[in-house]
Amino acid sequence: MIRFDQVSVTYGDGAAPVVHGVDLTVPEGELVLVVGPSGVGKSTLLGTVSGLVPHFTGGTLHGRVTVDGRDTREHRPRELADVVGTVGQDPLAHFVTDTVEDELAYGMECLGLPPDTMRRRVEETLDLLGLADLRDRPVAALSGGQMQRVAIGSVLTTHPKVLVLDEPTSALDPAAAEEVLAVLQRLVHDLGTTVLMAEHRLERVVQYADQVLLLPAPGAAPVLGEPAEVMALSPVRPPVVALGRLAGWSPLPLSVRDARRRAAGLRERLDALEPPAERDGSGGSGGSGSPGGAGGEPLAEVSSLTVRRGRITALEEVDLTVRPGETIALMGRNGAGKSTLLNTLVGMYEPARGTVRLGGASGAVPHRTRPSELLRRVGLVPQDPRDLLYADTVAAECAGADRDADAEPGTCRALVSTLLPDVHDDTHPRDLSEGQRLALALAVVLTAAPPLLLLDEPTRGLDYAAKERLTGVLRALADDGHAVVLATHDVELAAELARRVVILADGEIVADGPSTEVVTSSPAFAPQTAKILAPRRWLTVGQVRTALEEAGVSV
Amino acid sequence: MTPRQPLSALRVLRAPRATRSNALHAGAWWLWALGLATAASRTTNPLLLALIIAVTAYVVAARRTDAPWARGYGAFLKIALAVLVIRLFFAVFLGSPIPGTTVLFTLPEVPLPDWAQGVRIGGRVTAEGLVFALRDGLKLATMLVCVGAANALASPARLLKSLPAALYEAGMAVVVAMTFAPHLIADVRRLRAARRLRGRDDKGIRAVLRIGLPVLEGALERSVALAASMDARGYGRTARVPPAVRRTTAALTLGGLLGVCAGTYGLLAAQGAALGLPVLLLGLAAALGGLWLGGRRAVRSRYRPDRWGTRAWLVSASGAAVGAAVAWAASRLPEALDPPPVPxxxxxxxxxxxxxxxxxxxxxxxxxxPAPRTETDAGSVSRTGQTPPAKETTRA
Structure with a gap:
């Protein structure tokens, strides 16, 4: 269906090709997952299939890509629109019209299909993707998962033979992601669509893949093969695979179900050992409020907080206390009020009822505090770190941050150097990768040394290596006595990092307690390791490895 | 909704719940609004103008949907108010041509050289002058409010569907530009709020100016992403047409437009009115022919375009009737519709x-x-607020 023939792509100013020596065939009706660290050229490779690379992005394409017999060198993206459907990372940027139904019809209108065919296909697609109730809704008012489904639906109506998806589930909560993946699964099984998909969150998708295409390093030759075989070589791997490698299972399991069936032996060996979570938990698991480990004057106190945005009540009677040294994960589906809570802590919204105080009973009220004063008490890294970055070089950004915080000149730059060892002073912040940009924004926020650090969805678009670095940095901060609150959909990150998990639903706190208890009690929020080794409370592969090493048990 | 009852004449007449298939044609709303605007342009009577504004406000309140464009009416009201204030400001500081006698107060006058005769800065401010300026400003403001009402009631994208195929691509660009503005405003708000996180002031005009560059960068990135998406979805696909047809199209369109210009000039100029009308009509016909031929290059089809039904006729006719009646009244009762400012x-x-x-x-x-408004669509452009369907929760 898709044939890559000695393909390499070089962008204008780059010396080395971004993608090199791709020579393979993707057969019809397969779901192929493209994996690799960030910056390895996954998006570029996907772009060559739809013809956007090089017709739209510029650059030089060597070799030949043929899709359903059409050479992308001779066909522009619009002439491939009837065979290839492309969905990018941000569904909002994909939408051309303003209501769901028009959006689904747009592609067909461009192809000039007859009106009765269009009508039939729109109805079919509404049913296939479960969007029938939303048909008249404006696209801007949909939730993240709904938007992603509409974006997929909008390219499905033209009945493309190939579907190209760039990180379709990165911005979604676990349930919405499952919904999108179920749709893709159905397309591959029922309609025989060929799907080519890039995704960082492998734990969500690898089990659905028929084949995995691994791009190990920039410019290195790609590997295409059975998922289990490729995962054995891959530098990026989901926890289930990491656990499989640790336990030496072969072939590697890809889904929780596979792993559970093989894990009987491992569970027995671990039986004698005590998970660190349970060791900690014995002290503080009794109360649902503050688990052990944290003490001292609270850094933030929120009591019966209600926040309204327009006519929506975004938060309802929320109580939360954050103490030094604590790491709290805020979880819940898209639109549950996580971001609103963080934004209220930095004073962007005024509470309709209830109080927010930073730093004890005599502390500051965020929305009445001057920004220059607030900076020293609390720092927030927003969902899109670009919102924080205004200057055109890293050096200028750092100088600005020093001025804002009245810090010694060079404070910010020193932080950047620890977080991002190899970034030049004159790089433009927009040219950094997602992970680097996040690190820069974090350094800017940390310049004022706020005791309370808030992060909104920090792992969006990060690969496993970048996530591991972030985890290390945040752990070090928590050990220094900072309190860290992160809003996230990433259950693996929450398990890795947080001692306490707060789950929000429709603006109310529905669970608050030590992560071991909260996370393991709900299948949607449980990390893969916990699902495999249930009922024992092992949360991460790291815990299992350390425990086994300490006990001297060979695996 | 209501249980079925035997049909009475009244029930047939009652407005149905709007769905995609019975939606009122966007053009009907525009004709209605333009009719009201015509009426406003023919009178300076503040009571009549206020009545026109009240009529638009009532219709907007009764028939507005919860779509993003439907929130524009309030913005147009504000712009109209600004127009009124500016008109009054000029009347106070630059004087008014109205020879009023009731002096309210006198501002110090700036002496101007001879060559600036007729221009005055400061000086007497008369009640007559102010009343005249107020009525004049109100006329303009009312016309703006009428346009705002059309904007709030008719979806720009639906209107686009009624354009001739040859104009579609240009129209698409306009619609994309129109949806672009709300995004830009949302960006400005978000970035201004983010300044707070850097410890800088988030209020005042300086804060807005400082984030200009990042906002523009973001806007540019988004336009490029949208252009890529449109291209990948087949925007701009063209059918192959013989070169002869292409050349004829160009000749007809160009020639037609020239004819229209020449004809209009002929009609308006002192001589040549006899020749003007036929040239104008001929030019118009040629231009329309060019558009029709040009449509053959487009492969587009239309998904569920709005139909022009009885209700559309009624709506547009009501606007036209208002316009015609007030225009006729303006010629019959000039005293009432255009009351003299003095005395x-x-x-x-x-x-x-x-x-x-x-x-x-x-x-x-x-x-x-329109369908009853859902609570979730109230204020924000963001993704928050929507509670996922029950299916998502049960799976979780």
Whole structure:
């Protein structure tokens, strides 16, 4: 269906090709997952299939890509629109019209299909993707998962033979992601669509893949093969695979179900050992409020907080206390009020009822505090770190941050150097990768040394290596006595990092307690390791490895 | 909704719940609004103008949907108010040509050289001058509000579907530009709020200016992403047409437009009115022919375009009736519709023109009723607020 023939792509100013020596065939009706660290050229490779690379992005394409017999060198993206459907990372940027139904019809209108065919296909697609109730809704008012489904639906109506998806589930909560993946699964099984998909969150998708295409390093030759075989070589791997490698299972399991069936032996060996979570938990698991480990004057106190945005009540009677040294994960589906809570802590919204105080009973009220004063008490890294970055070089950004915080000149730059060892002073912040940009924004926020650090969805678009670095940095901060609150959909990150998990639903706190208890009690929020080794409370592969090493048990 | 009852004439007439298939044609709303705007342009009677504004406000309140473009009416009201204030400001500081006698107060006058004769800065401010400026400003403001009402009631994208195929691509660009503005405003708000996180002031004009560059960068990135998406979805696909047809199209369109220009000049110039009309008509025909031929290059088809039904006729007719009636009244009752500013008198409400303006309320009864507003779409452009369908929760 898709044939890559000695393909390499070089962008204008780059010396080395971004993608090199791709020579393979993707057969019809397969779901192929493209994996690799960030910056390895996954998006570029996907772009060559739809013809956007090089017709739209510029650059030089060597070799030949043929899709359903059409050479992308001779066909522009619009002439491939009837065979290839492309969905990018941000569904909002994909939408051309303003209501769901028009959006689904747009592609067909461009192809000039007859009106009765269009009508039939729109109805079919509404049913296939479960969007029938939303048909008249404006696209801007949909939730993240709904938007992603509409974006997929909008390219499905033209009945493309190939579907190209760039990180379709990165911005979604676990349930919405499952919904999108179920749709893709159905397309591959029922309609025989060929799907080519890039995704960082492998734990969500690898089990659905028929084949995995691994791009190990920039410019290195790609590997295409059975998922289990490729995962054995891959530098990026989901926890289930990491656990499989640790336990030496072969072939590697890809889904929780596979792993559970093989894990009987491992569970027995671990039986004698005590998970660190349970060791900690014995002290503080009794109360649902503050688990052990944290003490001292609270850094933030929120009591019966209600926040309204327009006519929506975004938060309802929320109580939360954050103490030094604590790491709290805020979880819940898209639109549950996580971001609103963080934004209220930095004073962007005024509470309709209830109080927010930073730093004890005599502390500051965020929305009445001057920004220059607030900076020293609390720092927030927003969902899109670009919102924080205004200057055109890293050096200028750092100088600005020093001025804002009245810090010694060079404070910010020193932080950047620890977080991002190899970034030049004159790089433009927009040219950094997602992970680097996040690190820069974090350094800017940390310049004022706020005791309370808030992060909104920090792992969006990060690969496993970048996530591991972030985890290390945040752990070090928590050990220094900072309190860290992160809003996230990433259950693996929450398990890795947080001692306490707060789950929000429709603006109310529905669970608050030590992560071991909260996370393991709900299948949607449980990390893969916990699902495999249930009922024992092992949360991460790291815990299992350390425990086994300490006990001297060979695996 | 209501249980089925035996059909009575009244039930047939009652406005149905709006769905995609019975939606009122966007053009009907525009014709209605333009009719009201025509009426506003023919009178300076503040009572009549206020009545026209009230009519638009009632119809908008009764028939507005919860789509993003439907929130524009309030913005247009504010712009109209600004127009009024600016008009008054000029009347106070630059004087007014109205020879008023009731002096309210006198501002210090700036002496100007001879060559600036007729221009005055400061000086006497008369009640007559202010009243004249107020009526004049109100006329302009009312016309703006009428446009705002059309904007709030008719979806720009639906209007686009009624354009001739040859104009579609240009129209698409306009619609994309129109949806672009709300995004830009949302960006400005978000980035201004983010300044707070850097410890900088988030209020005042300086804060807005400082984030100009990042906002523009973001906007540019988004336009590029949208262009890529449109291209990948087949925007701009063209059918192959023989070169002869292409050349004929170009010749017809160009020639037609030239004819239209020449004809209009002929009609307006002192001589040549006899030749003007035929040239104008010929040019118009040629231009329309060019558009029709040009449409053959486009492969587009239209998904569920709005149909022009009885209700659309009624809505547009009510607007046209208001326009025609007030225009006719303006020639019959100039005193009532355009009261002289000197001497000062309280305006009177001319009865039957006012009744004619009330005919503009018809859409509030015949246009289909939009679906009840969902709570979630209230304020924010963000993704928050929408509670996922029950399916998602049960799976979780």
């Amino acid at each position: 000062l008198t309280a305006p009177e409400l001319p009865l039957w023109p006012a009744a004619a303006v009330l005919a503009g309320l018809l859409p509030a009864f015949v246009a289909p009723v």
